[in-house]
Amino acid sequence: MNDIEWEHFMADNDMEWVVKPVSWDEGAFIGNGSIGAMVYGEENAKKRHVLRFVTGRTDVTANRTDKPGFPPRVPIGELDLEMEGMIYHPTSMRVDLWNAELRANLTTTRGEVKLRSIVHSEEPVMAIEIETSEGERGTQFAWYAYPEVDHVLKNADGFNLNQYIPATDVEKTIRDGVNLSIQQYSDEDGCVTSWKEVQVSPNRRICFMSVIKGHDEAAIGKAVDAVLQASSIDFDVWVGVHRQWWHNYYRQSFISVPDGRLQSFYWIQMYKLASATRADQPLIDNQGPWLTSTPWPGVWFNMNVQMSYSPVYTANRLDIGMSLVRALDENRENLITNVPESCRHDSSGLGRSCSYDLRAKVDDEVGNLNWICHNVWRQYRYSMDDEMLKTILFPLLRRSVNYYLHILEEGDDGCLHLPPTISPEYGSFMKTKVRDAHYDLALLRWGCLTLLEICQRLTMEDPLTGKWKEVLERLTPLPVDETGFMIGQDTPLAYGHRHFSHLLAIFPLHLIGCDKEEDRKLIATSLRHWIGKEGDLRGFSLTGAASIASILGSGDEALRYLQSLMLIIKPNTMYKEAGPVIETPLAGAEAMHDMLLQSWGGKIRVFPAVPGEWQEASFENLRTEGAFLISAVRRDGETQMIRVKSLAGEPCIIKTGWSGVIRWTVSGTRVAEYTVYVKAGEDEIVLDLSKGDEAILSRGAEMPDWRIFPVESPRKVSRYFGGHKPWRLYGF
Template sequence: MACTSGLENLPTKTSKSDLVFDSLAQTWDEGVPLGNATIGALVWKKGDALRLSLDRIDLWDLRPSDSLSGANFRFAWVKEHIRTKDYLPVQKKLDHPYDMEPAPAKIPGAALEFSLKELGNPSSVRLYLNDALCEVKWPEGTRLQTFVHASEPVGWFVFDQLDENLIPDIIAPTYADTLSGDSGGGPVEGLDLKRLGYSQGKVIRDGNKIVYHQKGFGDFYYEVAVSWMKSGKKLYGTWSVTTSLCPEKAEEEVEEAMKRGVANDYEDHTAYWDTFWKQSSVSLPDSLLQKQYDNEMYKLGSASRENSYPISLQAVWTADNGKLPPWKGDYHHDLNTQLSYWPVYTGNHLSEGLGYLNTLWNQRDVYKQYTRQYFETEGMNVPGVCTLTGEPMGGWIQYSMSQTIGAWLAQHFYLHWQYSADEDFLREKAYPFVRDVAVYLEQISFVDQAGVRRLEFSSSPEIYDNSLNAWFKDMTNYDLSLMRFLFRAASEMATSLKLGEEAAHWAQLESQLPAFDLDKEGALTFAKGHPYNESHRHFSHALAIHPLGLIDWSNGEKDQQIILATLKKMKDYGPDYWTGYTYAWYANMLARAFKGEEAAEALRVFASCFCLKNLFHANGDQSGTGKSLFTYRPFTLEGNFAFAAAVQEMLLQSHTGVVRVFPAIPEEWKDVAFTDLRARGGFLVSAERKGGKVVQVKIVSEKGGTLHFLSPDTGEVLEVNTKPGEVVSYKY
């Protein structure tokens, strides 16, 4: 018997950054997002129904790609075709199947619908960020409150003051139908679901419960269940999505949730979110940026958990339009996953970031097998585009099977160590992961007659697309920066672990690498003879500036000139072929150059022009104001999280080992503050600026150690030896 206790209204706490609308969204990608990194929902209107698009992170078609196998699935075979300039066979085998075949791919779950024929259209819709709850109100007094439990694989809905005889219905995706109509499309707009070839699943209705069972490829299946009860003028219920990849069963999950009751579940849910929001906060004088930042951190809390799969292109908000999601909803490691986790470090959400690192760690055997087969080396590289389980998916192989992607992913292990000061993590995970990548990079490269370590062919995302010209005979600054970072980080980590011989070996390998290539103005190029001379969305040539920090303002005049020249080129050639994430990344780089006004302006453009009504990043310019010639709207999340990281870079920097507060804020930001942002070394920093002057700084040392702090009062670097838990305070 379901528990009917605790049916009072669910208490909420408003925020100025809440999303507030006077009607439901009309498209799935503008729906109100709810999620817990495992399951998610989008609240919107389709036809005459209020619709909850239901999703789960491990809803995947994992069928193997036949083209990514066989005797020719080797980089040596690819290089033979590059040398002979006979590249079409490579494109046919390794690039084209990604565009033409429907799977492997992320797939949708189902939808929950409530008819609006009697209720009519609502008059207000609100996402309460503090409580991760969506509230929908009707003029006659009816109200819906719905949330995805923060730590259980269930979602809840509660209708209040309901006179109509309303019940939920599960709407299954259309997997089996005639192929009449548009079944085409590409990876950006999405291939039709019917191309997956599934038999249509069964929806079974039994009293106050509906269960939908859908078989996928091979032995895979998934289940969606909803159960509900009516009590007077209230209708309440719960739903779940589970797959054959997890031990839970959706039908059992909803039964257990109904026994616990909505009040108990909501109490646990809000306790989680209270803790999440207490981890850190920022207070900005710019209301547009404040609202965007708070919503980005909300999305981070909805899409990441310590034991979850990583954030994919759309995380737990897969397309609900009868098609596969943009770019198959996969894991793009040539930029997207890396940017998505930028804000976990300074944002003091290391636990949420572990979902990324734990998955990378757990999939090492898959990566090593791929490395042995394709690159024919020891050590480990990671596919640049991969499935839920880490298998390569192909595509433009200069990037989807890049030689250096593993180094960019390894940086996140390095960052977690730096920000946590966790020596156990360094010894047990960070250095072993980095070392495996270093072993591979040493073997994939060679030393020429001049004693310079090189790659025979090099690439730079996504320059010259997937053409033969996208393979450079000279080292690109992209590949070079990642190799330089990786060997340097490996040496630093080995030194910290007192592994002197290994540290020296990695340092020697770094010393063999060539210098970064610069154009005649002193700006970073893509490669020798290939300057940044036209607008491009991917700043692959400038990784050395950000996020790797190899070229940094603190290194002196030479680096400063490179940074300024590189930023000038980006600005001069303009944003015609930028996407939203480009603006967010550009803001991070500007912050590293202490250009606060320009960084804030880039973020304003992102927030104003590249986001949908629910603040999802849509890649293309939605404003019609010419901020980019890309005007499409495939939703992906990396731009949102790169935005949050840029705000953090403006407020606090510590990548040089010196803690700087408010290093890159606009002059007009007279009153600004932040609480418990994280600096490298395991320091939690809070600071406040009033009337254009820093008035107080508080630094908590989690692990102890030496703090280097740039005094905003004198401009001197203060050196303070701290003990674990010690608080260092300054008032001005």
């Protein structure tokens, strides 16, 4: 049971603006996994009366005509709310996370406009409702296809110097009372934007808008139908359906920590995930639906996709993860053609970057598909879906490992070695290649171990079983020196390295753990040497470091990394380097999971790396390997209660951090009570749970109060994110 008043709890985590946002970095974002908008204004005098809904649809791409390359995403345009007066003070905006709804009170020099907007959770339609004062009766909606956008607005977030912008034909027409803007980039590529205004009362209007990929009659028909259907339904009922989807989504799990800023950050990432993709939508690329000026208008597989999906598993939001699984399954043939022709009979691969069709030739960066398979392995281990394991993951991982088998070389030392390959992001501009790169050795070792485990799980024989075992026996060890893990053979980490590609054996693959003192020392040495180099650290460096520190149980250190991350993410929790990238904040949410709950190596670890200042924390229905739902309460610096529900009847070993008398009761297929005495330092308990069973664990003879509820923060920070409001950290 829980005592969560969801609407009240989520309200404190909302994004809020006390002045008009004026850039992508601090805009309000809304989305439904395919269509989205980043909402902000402009300070140029000629456009101060405009609130922009910069619109994106993730699958709208254009084939390049200027040079070879994958079809990049392209900007679509924007729906502008053009007011009579300039937007002035007091103006406020807020993204209501619980209802996935943007609301605003826009004060202008002529009057006031009240606004609310959603991108419907189950239909490809965005709606903007406005209510105007007398002085703003002339407020109007105006759609501008990207070629028509005023240069003042088009370049507000930087010039598109690195971005392909296709030549575009724009046709405007009206069909069945619906306005249409048809953009054609080529015979194949384009998109249709449709919109219609409904006058509800003299001062209240609703604009319904849709974007559909393509420019043929079928696309036009879909765009028109989407708007007509949405505008014909009672608006409050339509919004109610949207809200119910989000309410069900949030309730899948719950966490609360005594740090108002980090707690808000976490819940905004949960909102961002479901705004960026859904099970039946394109996978998460570098930006989600919120495309702006970028050198990376596509999908990157040497870290970005993997980290974007990293929080879905523990957060018990596996439906979101299915968009990645589906993309891999639907593009099997392209993954095969990514490897050289001589290997295609038994291998597959994935290069660095591509479009949603996953066409990316494998060059010197070999391990990307294996790493993606690790995400799918997590999807399996957290669901125990044997059908997916058999039909999707096993054949994919088998082919991915086979490509490594083609390039393995036997050395004079009798060991198997890998030729020079790229360790992602190390010496990128120099295209540095190293023999026996940690990145590839770790992924190959993990791949062989996992294939053998799958065969055992599915009780199946495979003719390559012997080869996988041989690789594990003869593969050269991961290169190590006095500074910890090296980049590769004869290649120490000599300068700043933003990526943790040389630490994959630690995280996320967990090939080594902390049970042995020498392993703990190696992990700690590697982490501190890497972070100590400092030079090229980025936001995702800090999230990786936080997760590795959590493996060591160093909660205070993990917290420092996340607090450092808060200094470089954008006010709306987006992240930008040379261009915007979505994975870093999402990986920050996974780092928070790692502080509260870990499951790897066949063991579940409850509150494994809680910082000293988090004397209280609670979570409900976080998910682990073996398909367990875990809930726990921490009070006065001690774990008070742990609840474990088995969804698949798998073996359960749980590390509680407790010693002394431990009691637990089981309900479900049977009712039973158990009491054990656990010696200090031996905090593992084996729970015998059938599918559907639930166990509640506590210390001592008395059952404590085990209700789940939000914890109080010593320094409560409400609605810190959205517009830049640093004073809220200090209680102004």
